Amino acid sequence: MEASSNEMKSVAPVCHGCGERDRQIAELRAQVARLEARLVKLEAMARGVKRQAAPFSKGPPKSNPKPPGRKSGEDYGTHHRRAVPSRIDQVLEAPLPQRCPYCSGEVLQTDVAQQYQTEIPRVVICRQFNVHVGQCRCCHRRVQGRHPLQTSDALGAAASQIGPDAQALAVQLNKEAGLSHGKVSRFFQAAFNLELSRSAACRVMLRAALRCAPAYQAIIRHVRQSPLIVPDETGWRIGGLLAWLHVAVGADATAYLVHRCRGYEAAVELIGADYEGFMTHDGWSPYMQFILAVHQTCLGHLLRRAHELEESAAGYGGHFPRQVKAILKEALAVRDRRDAGKLTAAQAVEQAKALSGRMLDLVIPPRVNADNERFAKHLYKLQDSLFTFLAFDGVDATNHKAEQAIRPATANRKVWGGNRTDVGANAQSILMSVLRTTTQRGIETIEFISSTLKARFGRQPRIVPDTC
Numbered sequence: 001m002e003a004s005s006n007e008m009k010s011v012a013p014v015c016h017g018c019g020e021r022d023r024q025i026a027e028l029r030a031q032v033a034r035l036e037a038r039l040v041k042l043e044a045m046a047r048g049v050k051r052q053a054a055p056f057s058k059g060p061p062k063s064n065p066k067p068p069g070r071k072s073g074e075d076y077g078t079h080h081r082r083a084v085p086s087r088i089d090q091v092l093e094a095p096l097p098q099r100c101p102y103c104s105g106e107v108l109q110t111d112v113a114q115q116y117q118t119e120i121p122r123v124v125i126c127r128q129f130n131v132h133v134g135q136c137r138c139c140h141r142r143v144q145g146r147h148p149l150q151t152s153d154a155l156g157a158a159a160s161q162i163g164p165d166a167q168a169l170a171v172q173l174n175k176e177a178g179l180s181h182g183k184v185s186r187f188f189q190a191a192f193n194l195e196l197s198r199s200a201a202c203r204v205m206l207r208a209a210l211r212c213a214p215a216y217q218a219i220i221r222h223v224r225q226s227p228l229i230v231p232d233e234t235g236w237r238i239g240g241l242l243a244w245l246h247v248a249v250g251a252d253a254t255a256y257l258v259h260r261c262r263g264y265e266a267a268v269e270l271i272g273a274d275y276e277g278f279m280t281h282d283g284w285s286p287y288m289q290f291i292l293a294v295h296q297t298c299l300g301h302l303l304r305r306a307h308e309l310e311e312s313a314a315g316y317g318g319h320f321p322r323q324v325k326a327i328l329k330e331a332l333a334v335r336d337r338r339d340a341g342k343l344t345a346a347q348a349v350e351q352a353k354a355l356s357g358r359m360l361d362l363v364i365p366p367r368v369n370a371d372n373e374r375f376a377k378h379l380y381k382l383q384d385s386l387f388t389f390l391a392f393d394g395v396d397a398t399n400h401k402a403e404q405a406i407r408p409a410t411a412n413r414k415v416w417g418g419n420r421t422d423v424g425a426n427a428q429s430i431l432m433s434v435l436r437t438t439t440q441r442g443i444e445t446i447e448f449i450s451s452t453l454k455a456r457f458g459r460q461p462r463i464v465p466d467t468c
Contacts, residue, residue, distance in 0.1 A: 042312055085116055124194050127163070131155065151453040162196065167204045168449035170196070174205060175431045176445075178412045202424075209427030211452050216430040219253050219437050224271060226250030228278040228395060231271060231287060232402035233262060234410060237418025238425050245409050245428075246270050249401045254436040256409070258425035264289050280389075280396040283382055295385035299328050300398040302379070302386075309371055317369040323362055324379065331355050331387055335397060338390070345393060352390035359386060405436060 070076050094115075096107050132145040146153060151164050162170075166188070173179045173187060181201040188194040223229060229248045236245040236258055244262040248255050248270050259266040264286040271279075271290065280296040281287040288295065302324070309321040331352070338348040360383060363376040379386070389395040409432065419425040438445045 038314075082116075082118075085118055088116075120191075122192055124192050125163070146456075148454060162200065162204065164450040164453040165446060166192075166194065166196075167208060167453055168446040170201055170204045171208050171431055171449055172435065172445055174201065175412070175428070176408060176435050178408070178415045180416045205427050205431065206423065208449060208453060209430040211455075212430050212434045212449065215452065216255075216433050219433050220255045220270070222253045223248050223250040223255045224275060226253070226277060228280070229271065229275070230280045230396060230399050230402040231267065232282065232399055232406055233267075233284075234406050234413075236409075236413060236425075238422060239420055240417075243418070243425065245406070245413075247402055247405050247409075249405050252437075252440050254405050254433060254440060256405075256429045256432040256436070258419065258429050262286075278388070278392065278395050280399050281402075282399055283378070283385075288385075294388060294392070296388040296395050296397065297382045297385045298397075298399040299332065299386075300400065303328055305375060309375060313369065313372070317372060320362070320367060320369070320372045321375070324359075324375070327355055327359050327362070328386075331390060332397060334390055338393075348390045352387040355390075356383065356387055359383070408432075408436075 096109055098107070099105065100107055127149065129147050129150060131147075134143050135141070136143055144153065144155075149164070151167070152158070152161060154161070170184050170188070173184050174181065179187065181198040184201045185196050185198050188196045229250050231246070231248045233244050233246045236243040238258065238260060241260075243258060243260045244266065246257045246259060246266055255270060257266065257270040259269065267286055267290075273290070274292060275290055276292045277294070278296060279287060279290060279293040280298060282301045283297045306321040306324045306328070310318045310325070313321065334343065334348055334351045334355075337343045338345065343351070359379065363379045367373040367376060389397040419428055434449070435445055438448050
């Protein structure tokens, strides 16, 4: 009797509700496991994007990598060889040894060949200026002479100074090459046996910025008058506190501004509220407040965002970002065909209208995916600034120029973290603008800064045309 009751218990039917509950629990557990695995993968991708470049950041090296450099063959090209110097300053003889170094036999001269070497001078020039001091017979004021190589009229305790070329080199090493004041000091000691303390290097920057201030104001005016600018901004530090470095790249001039604020006010201080030209930017909302400007949103930022959404989306969620990418890439292809002469300007404008209509039809319907819906709303707000570069020739489709201009500043920020004071931040803005603009215009940077330091106030060499 007891055995039969146990059999009945073993074959008793399972409750339908309990079975459905167990099935749902199993499905939910499997879904949680899939989502956790996906979350781990996305977190690893996010860390990989945010992580700074480091050796083997993409994984360990290959066991048998291909040899570096170009491969031999018909497509290799011509080997680069250093040209013979156009000017020979010193001729030295390399005579034959009296005996053969291999067998100690007598050596007979058969030819004289030439080898060339270009070297840098490491001899410091110490100058003494005999400054003639006098008095005006009329107003009885003190008057003193000034040599063209002098950078200052200071005498007495401040009579011993660093030359203009050395100061200009220090500025370029700090603001362009990213060397800290301590490294600048060590460089001068090692290369030229010239003593330059860190405090002296800092004062050189401030003095050069003061003398280059008129050129900086001319650069800002020139950028504001440029028919096309590309602005951008990045994080900065002033005294350890958060600040921002703003940049505006014009056709042939670049202006920087280190500011404690990031919003519209800082952008206005650099660009001017009445700017009426074309402005290519990353879609940051304060730039859209320049109501007189004609805007172009950076397609590179939109393509990257669409790519990230496509990578992280599951199932049908990746269809929308793929469609956005297709339209944007088609717009870039239209630009390339127009620039190659395969399309007329009128045809490019018609293509822009068609692409704008397709994008509008794509972003208006609501979406279940929250990220896609957010991206669609963003694209809807930017409808009027997506394809400006197709309607107007010469307008950049991306803000690549601004990102390239910011890159040296980000390298400096990683080395010495920013500026300690507002005065240093102002000097940073001035000197970076001068260095970048001279490079754009093909002007020798050290020579320009040296000439500026040697000139009296009001007689500095011009970095932009007189009309600015």
